[in-house]
Amino acid sequence: MFLTRLDPCLTGMEACAAAHHRARELTALGHEVRLMPAAYVKPYVKRGNTDAADAEAICDAVTHPTMRFVPVKSAVRQAALLDHKARDFLVRQRTQIVNAIRAHLGEFGIVVPKGIQNVDRLLDAARDVHSTTRPALDMLAGRLRDTQARIEDVTARIGAMQAEDALPRRLATVPRVGTISSSAFTALVRGFTSCSRVRNATARACCSAVSGSTKRMVGCVAASAMASASAASFFRRFRNGLT
Secondary structure, eight states: OGGGGSOSOEEEEEOOTTHHHHHHHHHHTTOEEEEEOHHHHGGGOOSSOOHHHHHHHHHHHHTOTTOOOBOOOOHHHHHHHHHHHHHHHHHHHHHHHHHHHHHHHHTTTOOOOSSGGGHHHHHHHHTTSOGGGHHHHHHHHHHHHHHHHHHHHHHHHHHHHHHHOHHHHHHTTSTTOOHHHHHHHHHHHTTOTTOOSHHHHHHHHHHHOOSHHHHHHHHHHHHHHHHSTTHHHHHHHHHHHHO
């Protein structure tokens, strides 16, 4: 590896999905690693979209005195976020399956109210169709039940991790913030100790988030925190818990 032969130096990288793993490896070699949101590096690109132009832009950005950096995630934090990403993927799969069953039943004149709370009614209605259509619908129904079971398993695992950490438990005291949101927000924001306001921490957490669903979850938590009457005092307590 090229960097193993170099003396310890400052290394800048865009905060992509694999950047945190590489940052941990380079830090172990003695290098100082700084991760930056790609959106903050883009203005430093002069022209073109080449590796050389991107590398030059990163070199300029990493030495800028007002640049905001993304804290390097530990392997444990990345594992916690992976549970949230897997759950979000399964929830989207569940929605696709429900929509497919609803559309197929609609072709036979069977209509059930929308909403995940009406899934049982949807599966009951699927038993009333012609026998030749049952194999395909039974296959989709089985896939739906399996996906729902997996979602429950991941949710239980997230809940267990949240119960062991005082920080997400404290965040869950904010109105309209639950186990899933508090756990995801904590996994992203932990490390932003320099933020004095919840909106600043949220903006930086969204920049470090990879998936859009995680960004939406962080935004919902921040909106609930800022809407609460004791948002300022709460965030001070929350920030003190980060140090």
